[in-house]
Amino acid sequence: MSLSYNPHDPAFLIDGIPFEQLQEIRAHQPICPTPTGAWYLSRFSDVDAVFRDVEGYYADLGPITGLSGVETIPRDQWFLSEIPEPKHAAMRRLFNTSFGPHRTKEIASYIRTVCDGLLDRMLEQDVSDLHVGYAMPIPSLVMANVLGLPESTSDLFMEWSFDGSLMTRPETPGVKPGRPAVEEYFLAKLNEQRALAEPDNHVFKIFLEARFDNAPLEDQEIITQLHFMIQAGVHTTRGLLVHVVQRLLEDPELFERLHHDPSLIPVYVEETLRHDSPVQRVTRRCAHATEIGGIMMAKDTWLEVGIASANRDESLYEDPESFRLDRPNPKNHLGFGGGPHICPGATLARAEAVTAVEVLLSRLHSMEMLPGASYPPIPGSLSHQEIPARLNPR
Numbered sequence: 001m002s003l004s005y006n007p008h009d010p011a012f013l014i015d016g017i018p019f020e021q022l023q024e025i026r027a028h029q030p031i032c033p034t035p036t037g038a039w040y041l042s043r044f045s046d047v048d049a050v051f052r053d054v055e056g057y058y059a060d061l062g063p064i065t066g067l068s069g070v071e072t073i074p075r076d077q078w079f080l081s082e083i084p085e086p087k088h089a090a091m092r093r094l095f096n097t098s099f100g101p102h103r104t105k106e107i108a109s110y111i112r113t114v115c116d117g118l119l120d121r122m123l124e125q126d127v128s129d130l131h132v133g134y135a136m137p138i139p140s141l142v143m144a145n146v147l148g149l150p151e152s153t154s155d156l157f158m159e160w161s162f163d164g165s166l167m168t169r170p171e172t173p174g175v176k177p178g179r180p181a182v183e184e185y186f187l188a189k190l191n192e193q194r195a196l197a198e199p200d201n202h203v204f205k206i207f208l209e210a211r212f213d214n215a216p217l218e219d220q221e222i223i224t225q226l227h228f229m230i231q232a233g234v235h236t237t238r239g240l241l242v243h244v245v246q247r248l249l250e251d252p253e254l255f256e257r258l259h260h261d262p263s264l265i266p267v268y269v270e271e272t273l274r275h276d277s278p279v280q281r282v283t284r285r286c287a288h289a290t291e292i293g294g295i296m297m298a299k300d301t302w303l304e305v306g307i308a309s310a311n312r313d314e315s316l317y318e319d320p321e322s323f324r325l326d327r328p329n330p331k332n333h334l335g336f337g338g339g340p341h342i343c344p345g346a347t348l349a350r351a352e353a354v355t356a357v358e359v360l361l362s363r364l365h366s367m368e369m370l371p372g373a374s375y376p377p378i379p380g381s382l383s384h385q386e387i388p389a390r391l392n393p394r
């Protein structure tokens with residue numbers, strides 16, 4: 001049997017991820033070729049091993065920014081994931097300090113205020129769009145707040161996302177001389193912060209005060225990482241929020257169950273991360289010639305690391321295709337990646353999802369789907385389809 005899998009098939013946005021096909025791939029050809037000449041890893045054990053082995057496999061986000069690979073990109077434009085050790089670990093500490101659990105605690109009440117305010121606005125309408133009215137603005141408003149930026153910046157984050165410039169770098173063909181708008185914006189903010197006696201935002205302060213081999217970071221290095229925070233943190237969280245609100249809408253029994261037992265909400269969020277992973281795959285390249293599962297891979301071979309499939313691997317999860325709130329270890333999934341590159345924004349993303357669900361459950365009696373309306377598949381993370389709903393307050 002010779003199977004192949006295209007993790008970038010645009011049909012997935014409309015038809016959903018073909019999980020049955022992934023099941024077949026895990027069973028018969030767990031390392032499977034893709035149409036671009038990469039290999040798709042479908043089993044938990046391979047995905048987990050590749051995440052852990054950062055000397056053997058390196059991340060390269062070149063193609064998603066319109067470039068062939070990191071070797072064509074100046075080093076000061078390398079996103080955190082692409083920086084090799086030991087500098088990666090040092091740079092990552094700056095991210096952890098920016099978004100760690102203590103920071104998330106500090107903005108917990110802001111997250112709730114945002115969710116309440118958005119729900120107030122949706123309740124003024126007969127029919128609401130849970131996507132544009134709720135799931136989409138929460139992460140960009142929260143990220144603007146974390147970075148000490150005006151609320152209106154969250155609209156800019158979305159604008160740069162819709163016009164595609166968020167996925168470019170200064171080196172991307174077609175970017176006008178200079179930098180993409182997101183980096184111009186962060187450069188101006190960096191200069192404003194530097195002009196103060198002391199930066200008044202903790203993230204800018206952390207990056208401005210950082211020292212590597214006794215030298216500060218270059219401006220381009222800082223704005224590359226600030227840009228990456230938006231790229232990595234806004235749409236991923238939007239995907240998670242879309243999934244948690246849409247499933248609640250589609251499953252009134254689940255809505256009731258969580259309303260009566262809110263202690264299940266964090267479990268609900270974890271099972272969503274496993275079953276409906278907002279990030280379905282990430283890339284790695286082989287740092288040297290190697291062998292995975294009996295397949296010889298040349299140096300620099302591209303790998304599609306199949307988080308979505310690994311999270312439904314039957315060798316690890318009982319009844320993996322079912323959405324269940326009684327799994328023995330709900331956090332045991334690769335929805336945030338694994339190993340030294342595991343997501344530094346996980347605490348923040350979880351807090352946003354839990355709060356978004358808590359607010360809906362505590363203030364709504366029920367949510368109703370609209371007869372005749374069409375809804376995106378779950379998972380369908382980055383599709384821009386509406387999620388129309390009638391919201392009935394308690």
Ligand code: HEM
Pocket residue numbers: 059080081082092095099228229232233234236237238240277278279282283307334335336337338340341342343344345346348349
């Ligand atoms: C539900 C929301 C999120 C999901 C599903 C998610 C998922 C992931 C995954 C799978 C990785 C590993 C990538 C790899 O190994 O190649 C990752 C890394 C990363 N995420 Fe998230 N993420 C989310 C939210 C966030 C947030 C809110 C932020 C920022 C505040 C963020 C920032 C990052 C960064 C900077 C990395 C790179 C870490 C490194 O390479 O060391 N993410 N994320």
